[in-house]
Amino acid sequence: MLKKFRIPKIPSILLWLVTPALSFFLLETLTHSVAEDMELPLILLNLVFYYLLYGLILAVSKRSWVSLGLGSLLVMIIGLIDYYVIQFRSVPLYPWDILSVKTAMSVSDNYSYSLDKEAVMIVACFVLLILIGSLTSWKLPLRNRQYHLLSVLSAVLLFTLYGTAVQMPEVHEAVGFYEYHFTPNAFYQMNGFAVSFISNTQYLDVSKPADYSVAKVEEILEPYIEADEQREEGASRPNIIVIMNEAFSDPAVLGEFETNVDYMPFIRGLSENTVKGRLMVSVKGGNTANSEYEFLTGNSMAFLPSGSVPYQQYIRGEMPTVASQLKNLGYETFAMHPYRANGWNRKKVYEYFGFDTSYFKESFTDAPILREYTTDLATYQKIVDIYTSKTPGQPMFVFDVTMQNHSSYSKEYENFKPDVEVTGSDGNAKLLERYLSLIKVSDEAFGQLVGYFSQAEEPTIILMFGDHQPADWVVSPIYRMNGIGDTNSWSESMERYEVPFVIWANYDIDEDAVCREISHDFSEENILSVNYLSTVLFEAAGLPMSPFQKYMKAIIKDYPVLTANMFLDDEGSYFGVNMSQSLPEQLKDYAILNYNHLFDVKHRNDAWYTSPEMP
Numbered sequence: 183m184l185k186k187f188r189i190p191k192i193p194s195i196l197l198w199l200v201t202p203a204l205s206f207f208l209l210e211t212l213t214h215s216v217a218e219d220m221e222l223p224l225i226l227l228n229l230v231f232y233y234l235l236y237g238l239i240l241a242v243s244k245r246s247w248v249s250l251g252l253g254s255l256l257v258m259i260i261g262l263i264d265y266y267v268i269q270f271r272s273v274p275l276y277p278w279d280i281l282s283v284k285t286a287m288s289v290s291d292n293y294s295y296s297l298d299k300e301a302v303m304i305v306a307c308f309v310l311l312i313l314i315g316s317l318t319s320w321k322l323p324l325r326n327r328q329y330h331l332l333s334v335l336s337a338v339l340l341f342t343l344y345g346t347a348v349q350m351p352e353v354h355e356a357v358g359f360y361e362y363h364f365t366p367n368a369f370y371q372m373n374g375f376a377v378s379f380i381s382n383t384q385y386l387d388v389s390k391p392a393d394y395s396v397a398k399v400e401e402i403l404e405p406y407i408e409a410d411e412q413r414e415e416g417a418s419r420p421n422i423i424v425i426m427n428e429a430f431s432d433p434a435v436l437g438e439f440e441t442n443v444d445y446m447p448f449i450r451g452l453s454e455n456t457v458k459g460r461l462m463v464s465v466k467g468g469n470t471a472n473s474e475y476e477f478l479t480g481n482s483m484a485f486l487p488s489g490s491v492p493y494q495q496y497i498r499g500e501m502p503t504v505a506s507q508l509k510n511l512g513y514e515t516f517a518m519h520p521y522r523a524n525g526w527n528r529k530k531v532y533e534y535f536g537f538d539t540s541y542f543k544e545s546f547t548d549a550p551i552l553r554e555y556t557t558d559l560a561t562y563q564k565i566v567d568i569y570t571s572k573t574p575g576q577p578m579f580v581f582d583v584t585m586q587n588h589s590s591y592s593k594e595y596e597n598f599k600p601d602v603e604v605t606g607s608d609g610n611a612k613l614l615e616r617y618l619s620l621i622k623v624s625d626e627a628f629g630q631l632v633g634y635f636s637q638a639e640e641p642t643i644i645l646m647f648g649d650h651q652p653a654d655w656v657v658s659p660i661y662r663m664n665g666i667g668d669t670n671s672w673s674e675s676m677e678r679y680e681v682p683f684v685i686w687a688n689y690d691i692d693e694d695a696v697c698r699e700i701s702h703d704f705s706e707e708n709i710l711s712v713n714y715l716s717t718v719l720f721e722a723a724g725l726p727m728s729p730f731q732k733y734m735k736a737i738i739k740d741y742p743v744l745t746a747n748m749f750l751d752d753e754g755s756y757f758g759v760n761m762s763q764s765l766p767e768q769l770k771d772y773a774i775l776n777y778n779h780l781f782d783v784k785h786r787n788d789a790w791y792t793s794p795e796m797p
Contacts, residue, residue, distance in 0.1 A: 187317060194246050194318035201250050201315055202232035206376075208304050208311075209261035213268055214371040221372075223357035227348070228374035232257070234344055238337040244322040244330065250315025258308035264375060265301060270468065270589065270653060274370040276490070277383045348377055349384045366488060385487025388496070388781065391773045396785040399778045402771045403790050406732035419512060419577040420641035420687065420723050423565055423631075426474060427558065427624055429587040430648030431681045433614070433657050435460075437664035442603040445622040448629035449646075449684055457696050457722060459708025461683040461715065462676075464746035467589070467653035471526035472746075474583060474649065476713040478503045478535060480734060480791075481780060483746035485773045493526045496780055497534055502791035504716045506536025507728060508579040510792050514538055516568055519583040520546040520556035528583075537581070552623065553595045555585045559627040566634055575640070583649075587624060591616040591656055604659065611659040617652055632686055641689045643723050647715065648681030676756055679747055683715065685722050696722045699738060705754065711743040726793040730775060737768050744769065 189197065206229055210216045216225065235256070240249035264275040297305065324330040347353050354361065359381075360372035370378040432446060433439075444450070452458065463473045464483040471493040472483050479501070486492065500506075505515045518541040523529035532540045541564060549560035561582050572578055591613045600619035604611040628646060635642045651657065657678075685696070700708040700718060710718065717731045717738070727735065743750035749769065750756050765773065778786055 188319040189314075189317050191320050194320035197314065197318055198236070198240070198246050198250060198320065201254065201311060202236045203229055204311060205254050205257040205308070206232045206374075208307055209257050209264075209375060212261045212265045212301055212304050213274070213375075219371040220374060221358055224359070224372070224374055224377060227353075227357050228376045230344060231376040231380070234337065234341050238334075238341060240322065241330075241333040241337040244324055246318040246320035247316045250318055251312050254308060254311040254315055258305065258312070261308075261375075262305070265297075266295065268367070269655065273366045273467065273469075274375070275379065276488075277379060277386060345380050345383070348380045369488075382487065385490065386495075388486060388777070390781075391485070391770065391777050393770070394774050394777055396778070396782070398774055399785075399790070402775060403729045403733060406729040406736070407790075418641060418724060420643045420689070421569065421577055422508065422513070422579045422719070422723060423582070423635075423642065423644045424477070424580070424719070425558075425561075425582045425584065425628075425644070425646040426470075426477065426649050427587070427646055428470065428584045428649060429589065429617075429652050430584075430621065430624055430646075431651040432621075433618070433651070433660055435677050435680050436657055437660045437666065439607075439660055439663050440605045441618060442605060443601065443622070445602050445618045446625045446682075448625045448632075449682065452632070452684060452686060455687045455689065455691050455693065457685040457691075457693055457700075457708065457718075459683055459700060459710065460705075461647050461681050462709070462711040462743045462745050462748075462750075463648075463650055463679050463681055464712075465650045466678050467650060470583070470649045471528070473712050474526075476711075477647075477715050478505065478581070479779065480504075480713055480716055480730060481776045482711070482713040482744045482772070484744050484749065484769075485776045486746070488746060491526065492780065493528065493531050497527075497531055499783060500534050500536070501780070501783075502728075502788045503535040505532075505579065505581065507792040508577075508725075509536050509538065510794075511577075511725065513577045513579045514572065516541070516578065516580045517583075518542075518545070518561055518564060518580065519585065520549065520561055521585045551597065552586055552620075553593070553598045555588055557627065558584045558586045558624050559630060562627060562631040562634075565631070569638070569640075569642075584624075587617070587620045589652060589656070591620075591652070606663065607659050610662070613656045614659050617656050635688050638688060641687070643685065643687040643691070643719070645683065645685045645715070645719050647683035647712070651678055651681060654678075676748060679745060685719065687722070691722050691724075699735065700742065702739075702742060702752065702754065709742055709750070710738060711745050713744060714738050714742070728790065728792050730779070730791045733772075733775065737772065740768060741766070744772070 207216060210220070236249050236253040239253050240246065243249060243252075260275075267273070267275045267279070322333070324333060353359070359377075360369055373381070449458070464476065465472050469491060471491055475481065475492045476483060483490075486496075505517070509515050515537045516539045517528075517532045517537040519525070519528060520541075521543050523540075523542040529540065529542065543556070545564070546556045546560055549563075550557045561584055565580050565582060568578060568580060598616075598619075600616045602615050602618040602622055604615055604618070607614075632644065635644065696718060697708055699721060700710045700714075702709065714734055717727065717734045720727050720731060721735070740752050741749055742752070743756075748756050751766075779791055
């Protein structure tokens with residue numbers, strides 16, 4: 183019936199002229215208000231993309247119904263993907279997320295794909311656009327193949343020129359481009375999805391820092407290279423256990439709220455041979471692998487494109503890390519993650535990083551499950567198994583990336599009954615209560631691990647930290663209870679990247695010496711970013727450091743926090759990190775070292791990033 187009805191030529195042309203603009207408006211409205219967030223020059227710059235997209239499809243197909251139907255369908259799909267990405271991890275879609283499709287699919291069935299009422303209306307409007315567009319009858323009069331080919335090539339050329347222009351600083355200045363990547367949602371909302379996404383493609387390749395050279399790297403590290411550094415044979419090498427706990431955080435940093443029970447009593451009560459503090463990370467709601475990367479390498483995401491994932495984009499071969507460094511010191515090295523090995527390309531990356539053995543989901547087939555994930559306690563039992571089966575006196579390094587607390591928190595489960603209640607929330611904090619109940623389970627499991635090793639004969643040091651906070655929609659009740667409506671302000675943005683860390687040992691450690699490195703006059707608590715954490719761990723364990731770690735130990739007092747979003751100086755002042763901004767000289771040097779460590783493999787001296795071998 184519909185095939186028999188075709189919209190006449192002139193109305194078809196008119197529909198073609200308005201549909202790209204309507205699709206732009208609909209896509210943006212899925213996530214924000216165009217009228218409130220975008221200025222006219224940026225609206226117009228985004229509209230050019232949509233007209234070029236529909237124009238390219240028209241040039242290829244020569245038919246308006248293909249152009250309008252397929253074009254609107256593509257825009258709707260892209261808009262929905264961006265909508266769900268924001269819902270699940272609180273940041274928008276980036277070009278390099280294409281590389282994360284396998285990881286995203288591996289956990290996709292654990293999320294709820296419901297739409298709010300406004301989103302349902304927008305999808306309905308898209309469907310209407312697709313249906314109406316498919317009824318148009320306008321055809322391009324291009325019967326000559328040469329003219330047809332010329333029209334396609336012209337459309338491709340215009341697309342290329344547009345992509346180039348969107349990345350030019352002159353164009354940015356002309357349209358009032360919002361440059362600050364550290365607030366990604368604001369970046370996309372103010373610049374528009376198309377312009378933001380295309381602008382970010384320039385960061386798929388990372389340029390050398392200014393003044394980069396191998397000679398400069400040697401100059402920076404020269405004061406920290408000690409010839410023939412030796413340690414006494416048989417010197418203490420404690421077992422080292424590092425737990426990067428999935429979504430482990432204390433939401434109390436976001437605002438005051440009360441619960442019926444303490445959700446973190448064991449960690450709060452730890453004091454003897456313990457160092458605790460505030461840890462700043464580069465991600466929230468997802469991209470766990472970036473916290474992992476910063477800890478294991480000592481590099482910072484500050485010098486990489488916002489939203490990028492080094493595990494998938496940049497690591498292509500062996501690289502000196504904490505694992506290879508400890509291996510060099512005589513440790514057996516183990517990595518474990520009780521989920522799929524292809525997530526974030528971990529299986530390959532762990533080999534490149536120097537882990538002797540890696541355990542993934544197939545190694546936990548009979549392990550206890552909470553909700554849909556292997557429990558923290560099950561991974562701790564695996565750690566105990568490694569300890570009891572190893573040769574006595576042989577030091578071990580275990581890096582455990584847990585999965586128990588992974589989102590989503592929207593489903594109900596027979597095997598999980600939340601027992602933490604948020605008082606005064608009027609019943610609107612179900613997701614937060616489920617999340618806090620999981621944190622309570624993690625705290626209890628950590629208590630059991632510490633309890634076991636408190637009785638162990640071999641000296642053992644344990645570090646646990648969170649990889650990121652949960653997504654915005656989990657913690658939003660805290661903001662509502664504290665009367666906070668805008669979470670894009672500097673203070674809220676900063677607090678959303680804070681997680682706890684705790685270092686505990688079953689023997690006497692010099693806690694004061696460790697705290698001196700990470701305490702500051704402006705804060706009553708220890709504070710640092712995750713890139714420094716392995717250096718602090720080596721300090722606590724009394725292990726020899728690499729020249730790179732000694733360099734970081736020297737700058738941590740001046741710049742204790744350096745993440746993808748901000749850096750903090752020794753006066754307690756926060757500054758946003760911008761890819762084009764001028765950094766302090768010390769951080770410029772750090773950027774040079776990071777580039778050499780990650781990218782300049784040909785000219786990298788691995789001895790700069792690892793400790794000397796034990797005699």
